[in-house]
Amino acid sequence: MVSHIWSILKQRDSLWVQWIHSYRLRGRNFWNCKETTTCSWSWRKILQLRPLVKEHIWSSLGAGTTISAWYDSWCHLGPLSNILSPRVITNAGFRIDAMVTDVYRGDAWAWPNIWRDLFPVLNQLDHVRPDHNKRDRLLWKDGDNLLDHSSFTVWDSLRIREQEVNWVSIVWFPQCIPRHAFLVWNSVRAKADMGDVDPKWSSIVNCLMTRRRVKSASSYVARLLVGATAYIIWQERNARLFKNQTRPPEAICEVILKIVRYKLMGVKFKSCATVKCLLGKWGIDEDAIEDNGG
Incomplete structure (x- = not known):
């Protein structure tokens, strides 16, 4: 199931991923998509896994053209949606589906000055900036380590560890x-x-x-x-x-x-x-x- 989530986030070139984006997400962010009573069992299970895997999905910031400004983890603050509500975002004139590059204009972040007073943690992002010469990358985060995705790294991060039995x-x-x-x-x-x-x-x-x-x-x-x-x-x-x-x-x-x-x-x-x-x-x-x- 985690591999399916990875494929969705990477927008892997497959018919199933294209179908998910066209008929399930419909332009919405995967992390913000709501679970409905009419969705299939498999899609519901994928959505229910989000709290488990979200902390392990890290978007390494490059140009910022494929990273959600609000729902992806691309800075040490975590997803900015943890700080900013959808109403606050839209009232400031931003789109919910905005990418990081959309909220960085010139050489500074484009959010209103009042945000810096209401949400002072945003001031910590002044040293973070997109690099248009680099590609965005999706990585698996295990503690402080950033790794390429593989079945082993996912299993090793999510598995329940117990003391080894003597038999x-x-x-x-x-x-x-x-x-x-x-x-x-x-x-x-x-x-x-x-x-x-x-x-x-x-x-x-x-x-x-x-x-x-x-x-x-x-x-x-x-x-x-x-x-x-x-x-x-x-x-x-x-x-x-x-x-x-x-x-x-x-x-x-x-x-x-x-x-x-x-x-x-x-x-x-x-x-x-x-x-x-x-x-x-x-x-x-x-x-x-x-x-x-x-």
Whole structure:
């Protein structure tokens, strides 16, 4: 969704962005556009994200021809609409859709002198001026850092940070299946030599914690299997709740084992008797074993 907002603000050359500007915004500024009861779900969600992302959108002032004088963040005061109401702006003879270059005339800001008395913070902008030899730029602001927009920078700025849990290495490890790494549960544990582990979350975590530093094939399979099981069980839960679809336990186990088996078939293990025995349980021949010490 943030990428959509970025495209709108940048006026990216796409049919969707052109449609948004023509039929949704209709000449209004994105930050000032009101949410109506008749708008679509997706457009409403985009508008509802504005308070979250607004403080991160920074307009680097160049010529000022594409930056809203009132609603974009182009100076340290933030959007001037936080200081000046629409009535104050229009009563002074300015347009609501005015750009920065429209309110800078000659070598000074064109707002009336009375504003300097009513809003003395505006005097701090006397040293700020557009540069007609530079282009306006849209940047992502993360604290005091100004960055180019990317999915990573957005995620890193907006994500909720928590203390790292001690079992992180159980679900995030080399060659894990990423989409399985968010949910961890237990089932079909005999395939990972976990048949004697009590099917309680605390017991599963304790068992895997003892293996988290071990780089053996059985340790890798155990973590892979638990993650895959959790993901499929979660899928089954959603199917039963929202689609009224149910699969028998045998079919679910078969799907889980098939996913893990296909993953193991693509991994090259060190050649040893233990690995051969382990892969034999999964019906994988010795072609998947490579004597490279890895």
